[in-house]
Every structure is written in structure tokens, then in C-alpha cells.
Amino acid sequence: MRSAAVVGTGLIGTSIALALRGRGVTTYLIDTNPEAARIAADLGAGIAGRPRVPVDLAVLAVPPQHVAAALKEHQSQDLAHDFTDAASVKELPQRQAARAGCDLTRFVGGHPMGGREQSGPLAAKDDLFQGRPWVLTPSPETRVQAVERARRLAELCGARPVVMAHAEHDRAVALTSHAPHLVSSLLAARLLHGEQTQLGLAGQGLQDVTRLAAGSAELWTDILGSNAVAVADVLAEFALDLHQVVDALRGLGTVREPEQRRAHTELLSTALVRGIQGRARIPARSTTPGPNMSTAFAAAPRGA
Amino acid sequence: MRSAAVVGTGLIGTSIALALRGRGVTTYLIDTNPEAARIAADLGAGIAGRPRVPVDLAVLAVPPQHVAAALKEHQSQDLAHDFTDAASVKELPQRQAARAGCDLTRFVGGHPMGGREQSGPLAAKDDLFQGRPWVLTPSPETRVQAVERARRLAELCGARPVVMAHAEHDRAVALTSHAPHLVSSLLAARLLHGEQTQLGLAGQGLQDVTRLAAGSAELWTDILGSNAVAVADVLAEFALDLHQVVDALRGLGTVREPEQRRAHTELLSTALVRGIQGRARIPARSTTPGPNMSTAFAAAPRGA
Structure with a gap:
């Protein structure tokens, strides 16, 4: 070139x-x-x-x-x-x-x-x-x-x-980039409802989890709107998981019966363990695996 | 001492x-x-x-x-x-x-x-x-x-x-730490459903937004269970926002009518702008404002 x-x-x-x-x-x-x-x-x-x-x-x-x-x-x-x-x-x-x-x-x-x-x-x-x-x-x-x-x-x-x-790419970035961006934005938007003394307790973790939310709203409206179905699919599954943990938390806030409390605690614990396992699947930056061009080209599905 | x-x-x-x-x-x-x-x-x-x-x-x-x-x-x-x-x-x-x-x-x-x-x-x-x-x-x-x-x-x-x-503290950390932790975990857990080629596209943003999810599941089950109501309150509001954007994305994936598309796009854009605004409220680490002990002590509400 x-x-x-x-x-x-x-x-x-x-x-x-x-x-x-x-x-x-x-x-x-x-x-x-x-x-x-x-x-x-x-x-x-x-x-x-x-x-x-x-x-x-x-x-x-x-x-x-x-x-x-x-x-x-x-x-x-x-x-x-x-x-x-x-x-x-x-x-x-x-x-x-x-x-x-x-x-x-x-x-x-x-x-x-x-x-x-x-x-x-x-x-x-x-x-x-x-x-x-x-x-x-x-x-x-x-x-x-x-x-x-x-x-x-x-x-x-x-x-x-x-x-x-094309579709394979779009599903992949919905999972690894687009849905995480929107979740980060929605979480950051929640801070608009906090008082400044509450926000004074924020630490590095909140900085990390909301970092994506700082991206350009104009560009990301375009990106998310262009990959709307794939992003909605990921977020819909995420929302189901979210409802389960909210129900478990509500249960722990109200229920006294030990057996029920154990079930709620178990659900919470499982969600956290699955988070650890999911995060462990992210490839380290320098050794990201992925198909090599020469071998992947013939095998890759074609068409838009 | x-x-x-x-x-x-x-x-x-x-x-x-x-x-x-x-x-x-x-x-x-x-x-x-x-x-x-x-x-x-x-x-x-x-x-x-x-x-x-x-x-x-x-x-x-x-x-x-x-x-x-x-x-x-x-x-x-x-x-x-x-x-x-x-x-x-x-x-x-x-x-x-x-x-x-x-x-x-x-x-x-x-x-x-x-x-x-x-x-x-x-x-x-x-x-x-x-x-x-x-x-x-x-x-x-x-x-x-x-x-x-x-x-x-x-x-x-x-x-x-x-x-x-006590309650003021617990609401503050629900917003700035506990709910973000659980959201980070649920997002990371979604990666268990991805294929390795999809995860190969992960970048620094996904690392950031799921960093909290790496925390000890045992400790965090205890923390979240101990602050269950305050965390559930934050997450329930977050879930409402989430449903709105999922609906907007579904709309953009199906609706052709320009006026409706504009409304969906507008909702998406507003969510992203609010994320930028919310993130901007996080105090910089070295200059975190907050009540000074000597003045706040007398004024602070008392009681467990």
C-alpha cells in the first residue's frame, strides 16, 4: 500500500x-x-x-x-x-x-x-x-x-x-462493548439522584464501572441505534438476572424464616460467583486469542 | 492513642x-x-x-x-x-x-x-x-x-x-458502591454466555466495567445481604431505566415510522447524556468534599 x-x-x-x-x-x-x-x-x-x-x-x-x-x-x-x-x-x-x-x-x-x-x-x-x-x-x-x-x-x-x-461481529460487540457501555451509562445516571454527601463516599470502583459512560453521547446514540436488536437481546437477559437479585435482596430485607433467607443468600452468592467466572473469561490484552486471518478467512461464514 | x-x-x-x-x-x-x-x-x-x-x-x-x-x-x-x-x-x-x-x-x-x-x-x-x-x-x-x-x-x-x-451511610454506599458492585457482577456473568471468539473482541472498557466483579463472593454476599433494602431500592430504579432503553432499542429494531424512531433515539440519547452528567458528579479523589468532623458532629442525625 x-x-x-x-x-x-x-x-x-x-x-x-x-x-x-x-x-x-x-x-x-x-x-x-x-x-x-x-x-x-x-x-x-x-x-x-x-x-x-x-x-x-x-x-x-x-x-x-x-x-x-x-x-x-x-x-x-x-x-x-x-x-x-x-x-x-x-x-x-x-x-x-x-x-x-x-x-x-x-x-x-x-x-x-x-x-x-x-x-x-x-x-x-x-x-x-x-x-x-x-x-x-x-x-x-x-x-x-x-x-x-x-x-x-x-x-x-x-x-x-x-x-x-457481519451479524457475528455485531452480536460480539453487543456483548463485550455496546451493552456494557449502556449499563455503565445507566449506572452513572443514577448518581444524579444522589446527594453530594453520598457521592463524597465514592471510590475507585465507581470511577472504573462508570468510565465508559463518559463517551460521546452523539456517537454512542448512533452506535447503539445501529446495533439495536443485538444490544436489546443482551440487556433483556441482563434484566432477567437483575430482577432475580432484586427479588432476593427484597426477600432478605423482609423475610425472617431461615430456610427462605438461605435460598435468597444462595442466589446472591451464585450471582457473584458467576460474575467472577465471567470476568475470568476476558482474554488478557497482550494475548487475546482469536482466529488468524489466513485460517479464519476460508472458514468464516459470509454474507451481510 | x-x-x-x-x-x-x-x-x-x-x-x-x-x-x-x-x-x-x-x-x-x-x-x-x-x-x-x-x-x-x-x-x-x-x-x-x-x-x-x-x-x-x-x-x-x-x-x-x-x-x-x-x-x-x-x-x-x-x-x-x-x-x-x-x-x-x-x-x-x-x-x-x-x-x-x-x-x-x-x-x-x-x-x-x-x-x-x-x-x-x-x-x-x-x-x-x-x-x-x-x-x-x-x-x-x-x-x-x-x-x-x-x-x-x-x-x-x-x-x-x-x-x-447509620441509615444515611448505608443509603450512600448502596448508591456508590454496593449497587455498582452487583451490576458489575451481573454484567460479567453475561460473559459466560459468550463464545470465546466473541470475547476475543473485548477491550479495556469491558475490563474497567467488570473490575468490581472480581471481588470476594463470600465477603460481598455478606455486605449485600446486610444492606439488602437500600441496594434493592437503587437497583429497582436502575431496572426501570433499563427497561426504557431496552424498549427504545426494540423499537429502533422494528419500527420504520420516522417520528417514532426519533422518539426512541431521543430516549437513548437522553440516557447517555444523563450518564455523562452523573459521572461528572463523582468527586475527584484528592479533593473529595464532605463534612468536616468537628462541624458535622453536632449537626449529624443520631441513632441507629
Whole structure:
């Protein structure tokens, strides 16, 4: 890959551009807000503006609901030979791109699994995706060269390419990212009902569990709305578990009968033990297992 | 304060003992498991075993449901002139102590607001409570000298004494600690239903939001069961908010009508904005506001 364009110079786009520039790729920076592209250029992420001839690959680093429109626009203007995106949801943009009449042979969905609480180009880092999975979601129409270029992009950013089907990706991030984000937000929102003396007792644990809630409301409304069914499925199961523990707690607050109290305590204890077991399943950051591109590609289910 | 005893040499008790020893207080270490007391002594936390004459203050660093029994036992054995505890719940132990016929004039509830994911004496640190609030919950029976000694204990540990009523404390920690812990556990338990390829996409955000879930299930079953009503109240409100966003997500997954979609999106966006606002209310660690002991003492509501 010799040349690339990044459309959308926020945190993700600018971080990708910084990594590409560091590896000697000529990179163009495009944003609907020219000031954002100029800031990214000033940070050394590349050249603000459009290339005169098509680049090898364009990365659409825009929110999920803007991917299809950006793809349509920049394909019609011949920005690049192939296109990928960086959105956190994969099925909806693919469906919208098909509906918009985009050239799907030259597009492969992508999702680099990295981020920060801060947003915007000034928060960008060239190693944001170092060692992280970078999901690619080829559709049946996607040509091989587009996938190869997107894979090369991931590798240039130090990430580990992982091929998945669109729906499989969306269910995975609903479980590991989208539902946790919303739970963190709802928990943080509860603090609006506390008095300041109550909040004075807050410790590091509350900081940790509400850290995700600090993310951009605009971006996350788009993400959650784009993956609505998968997130609702996870949260509905979570809500059932929640009702059980609330019932057990109410029971412990009112019931005196020892046998019933034991049953409520047992339910509470089981929920906590399952939490310990579930957390233990999160792979350590440096050794995240996952299918290797070369083996996973043939086996992965296809289609949007 | 010249001498003290710590009953229960786990993380909290040993950390208190280390701080006291560092300030020159002769400290005795007592645990139902003599091995734990010996480990704490080997760490430099004090002398394993009982004193021959009563110490100034004994700290009962045992789980909430064990406080009353420990108080009864050690008061009858004349371990100390005054007693305090370090449990995360204050109303139930006070009620149980009254029922057990303890000498309530020589007892003041205490809760140092510090902790770690790890437990046991080996995880102890002499600065675990440095700069943190240390709640004291005197009852109408508590004599002034007991409160003064507990306040001195907090100060020797580098903490900031804060006087609160028992129920007020319990509601505050339900909101800022106990309910968040249970939510973190339930979220982590959801991961038991994920496939390993899904979990391979987990990032730092999931680590953060499930960090609390790693805590001891035994200790937290005790804590949550001891503060059951206050925790259930917080979680019931949280569950109502949760149902609203699940309904909105379901709507976005099915409804095509633009006006309805806008309403669902708006609800989602509002929930996220409220999360940002709620998180912003958490005081920064070094500047936690809270009533000062000397002014708050007279004003604080009394009684268990």
C-alpha cells in the first residue's frame, strides 16, 4: 500500500492516519469539518485535502449511520481503488450501502478494536490499535484485492486482522462493548439522584464501572441505534438476572424464616460467583486469542 | 492513642495495623485464623496475639454479619477500652449489637472508604486509606471518648473522618458502591454466555466495567445481604431505566415510522447524556468534599 485516504479525522481516523504515515504511506485527510482535517495534518497525520489520483485504499472513519452515504459519495468521486470503514457496527452499514447502490465489490467492512474516552484528532495515538483485533467483514461481493488491502491496513497499524460475518461481529460487540457501555451509562445516571454527601463516599470502583459512560453521547446514540436488536437481546437477559437479585435482596430485607433467607443468600452468592467466572473469561490484552486471518478467512461464514 | 488491637487481619485490618505501627502505636493482631495474624505480624503490622491489659481501641475488621458477635466476645474479654469496626454496612451491625447486649457506650461504627480487588493480609498497604473518607456512625449511647479514639484512628491512617447517621451511610454506599458492585457482577456473568471468539473482541472498557466483579463472593454476599433494602431500592430504579432503553432499542429494531424512531433515539440519547452528567458528579479523589468532623458532629442525625 502506497497511498491512502482517511475520511473523518476524529480519534479513530487520525490514529489510523498517524500509523500509516509512520509506515511511509502517503495519506490524505478528509473531513466534513475542514478544521478537523487541518488539525490532523498539523499533528503529522498526512495531507489535508483530496488526492488528485485515486489512492489504494480509503478508510471511512465515520459513525455507523454515515458509512453508506460516505461510501456512495467517495466512490462516485473515485477517491480510492478500494474502500473500508472503521465503524463499530457492521450489518446495518453493509445493508445501507447495498440499498444506496454502492460498488460492493470494492468495499469491505472493518472495525479496529481500540478507543479512548477522549474523542477528536487531538486524542489520537499512532499505537491505538497495537496488538488489538481488527475485524474485517467481507460480503459475498467483496473482491479479494479489497480484503487484502484492508488486511494490510490493519497490519500497518500493528493490529491483528480477524475475519467475521457481519451479524457475528455485531452480536460480539453487543456483548463485550455496546451493552456494557449502556449499563455503565445507566449506572452513572443514577448518581444524579444522589446527594453530594453520598457521592463524597465514592471510590475507585465507581470511577472504573462508570468510565465508559463518559463517551460521546452523539456517537454512542448512533452506535447503539445501529446495533439495536443485538444490544436489546443482551440487556433483556441482563434484566432477567437483575430482577432475580432484586427479588432476593427484597426477600432478605423482609423475610425472617431461615430456610427462605438461605435460598435468597444462595442466589446472591451464585450471582457473584458467576460474575467472577465471567470476568475470568476476558482474554488478557497482550494475548487475546482469536482466529488468524489466513485460517479464519476460508472458514468464516459470509454474507451481510 | 498508645495501643490498639485489630480483630480480623485481612486486607482492611492489616492495612489499618500497618498504618498504626508506622505511627508508633503498639498494635495487637487477632484473627480466628492464627496463620493470618502471624502473616500480618511478619509483614510488620504488629504483635500476633492478645494484649495482657486492655488497649485503648480495638478495631473489628470483620464482615458486617460478624461485627456484633465479635464485639460481644471481645468486650466480655476486656480487649479494649473502646471499640469500633470497619464494616461496609452500619445499621444492621448496630442493631445486632444492641440485641446481643453489647456495651454500646463504648462502641462507635466506622467505615474506612478504601479497598482493593485483592484480599488478605498480603494485599495490605499502610496508605490504603490515605486521603479517603472514614465514616463514623455514633449512636445516641456512644460516649464521647469512643468517638474521639475512632477519629484519632482515622487520622493516624491518613483518612478524613466524616460523621453520618447509620441509615444515611448505608443509603450512600448502596448508591456508590454496593449497587455498582452487583451490576458489575451481573454484567460479567453475561460473559459466560459468550463464545470465546466473541470475547476475543473485548477491550479495556469491558475490563474497567467488570473490575468490581472480581471481588470476594463470600465477603460481598455478606455486605449485600446486610444492606439488602437500600441496594434493592437503587437497583429497582436502575431496572426501570433499563427497561426504557431496552424498549427504545426494540423499537429502533422494528419500527420504520420516522417520528417514532426519533422518539426512541431521543430516549437513548437522553440516557447517555444523563450518564455523562452523573459521572461528572463523582468527586475527584484528592479533593473529595464532605463534612468536616468537628462541624458535622453536632449537626449529624443520631441513632441507629
